[in-house]
Amino acid sequence: MKQGEKTKHYILDESNKLFYMNGYSSSSFSNIVNATGLSKGNITYHFKNKQAILEGIIAKRMIEIEASFKQWEEQGSTPKERLMLFCDMIIAEQENIESFGCPMGTLTAEFSKNQPELYALTLPMFSAYRVWLKEQFEELDFSNAEEEAMSLLGKVQGVAMVTHAFKDKAFLHKEMEKIKESFSRL
Amino acid sequence: MKQGEKTKHYILDESNKLFYMNGYSSSSFSNIVNATGLSKGNITYHFKNKQAILEGIIAKRMIEIEASFKQWEEQGSTPKERLMLFCDMIIAEQENIESFGCPMGTLTAEFSKNQPELYALTLPMFSAYRVWLKEQFEELDFSNAEEEAMSLLGKVQGVAMVTHAFKDKAFLHKEMEKIKESFSRL
DNA sequence: GTCTATATCTCGATAGAC
DNA sequence: GTCTATCGAGATATAGAC
Numbered sequence A, B: 001m002k003q004g005e006k007t008k009h010y011i012l013d014e015s016n017k018l019f020y021m022n023g024y025s026s027s028s029f030s031n032i033v034n035a036t037g038l039s040k041g042n043i044t045y046h047f048k049n050k051q052a053i054l055e056g057i058i059a060k061r062m063i064e065i066e067a068s069f070k071q072w073e074e075q076g077s078t079p080k081e082r083l084m085l086f087c088d089m090i091i092a093e094q095e096n097i098e099s100f101g102c103p104m105g106t107l108t109a110e111f112s113k114n115q116p117e118l119y120a121l122t123l124p125m126f127s128a129y130r131v132w133l134k135e136q137f138e139e140l141d142f143s144n145a146e147e148e149a150m151s152l153l154g155k156v157q158g159v160a161m162v163t164h165a166f167k168d169k170a171f172l173h174k175e176m177e178k179i180k181e182s183f184s185r186l
Numbered sequence C: 001g002t003c004t005a006t007a008t009c010t011c012g013a014t015a016g017a018c
Numbered sequence D: 001g002t003c004t005a006t007c008g009a010g011a012t013a014t015a016g017a018c
Helices: A004-022 A029-036 A040-046 A050-075 A079-094 A095-101 A103-113 A116-139 A145-166 A169-184 B003-020 B029-036 B038-047 B050-075 B078-093 B094-100 B103-113 B116-139 B145-166 B167-183
Strands: none
Touching: A004 A029, A004 A040, A004 A050, A004 A095, A004 A103, A029 A040, A029 B078, A040 B029, A050 A079, A079 A095, A079 A116, A079 A145, A079 A169, A095 A103, A095 A145, A095 B167, A103 A145, A103 B103, A103 B145, A116 A145, A116 B145, A145 A169, A145 B103, A145 B116, A145 B145, A145 B167, A169 B103, A169 B145, B003 B029, B003 B038, B003 B050, B003 B094, B003 B103, B029 B116, B050 B078, B050 B116, B078 B094, B078 B116, B078 B145, B078 B167, B094 B103, B094 B167, B103 B116, B103 B145, B116 B145, B145 B167
């Protein structure tokens, strides 16, 4: 990788952490300068504005999400096992979720009210999960696979939200285990 | 009510709508000026700063929340019926939730990451629901009433979140009916 | 490719006339 | 009690030196 590309990814990774921990609109260019140790001019050389950074972050996240799907499909031989792996991922993130909420949910929530352009950038992450989950329920011969997928997405978002609001990761653990148990009965 | 009090409540009500529809940090003093038709000077005469407006809004919301509890206790003679009334309230709000999310959840989410002082203002709304729901489950002789209350809060927050993200109030309706049905089996 | 310096805008907050 | 006028801080964005 060239130096320019390295810097670009470095900016994206540091900004991603920043946006996750503090929110997008609360994160200023100066915050990114401090977090990276780079100059403001250098950052705007690589990204024409703040939105371009967000776009780069979401592109990286989409690749990661698709990579998760691939991994779960390799590790789980049945849809049931794959749904379990999905739940395990949430449980593995319990510390971060307690502190900062769901990376996808909190970002989407920040834009959904009144920033349609940024909202349109984040929605594909949600849709990717929705589609993948739907496929799992279809394989399980659910007639309402789409609805089941949205329902599960909702449950997980709710758990993440309340876990974050009450700073209670034990709650997340219990709720996700309940969901896994409901899958084990399928 | 004196003229001053009337103006005060008028500012609070208009700001409440504004904060709900656009978010707190995205709503500026100028927005409040436009929404109310009052001058900036007049607004700061009644509220020393933006946070004071938020405090006034939350105080009003808390009164409304307590009034709901009272109403549900009058209308519902059993905890089961009262939980149903709680669900009906969510369903009645489906249009607003689709457009702007849960008024309590979205506000809390906005502050929970990095504005501890404002977060501390919103949390009591969440806690009020948590306590009231817990009481209902206690009356139903649940040994884990607290957990059930948080679980229900989470479900509702998740439904609201996904409804808002996908702009799909039909989903909210279906999910809330499912929850009501689970209560009917108690 | 990286830096410093600067321009412009909008925000929340304040001062003072009426 | 309501208004107009203005301040200072911090934001994004741009220009230009090295």
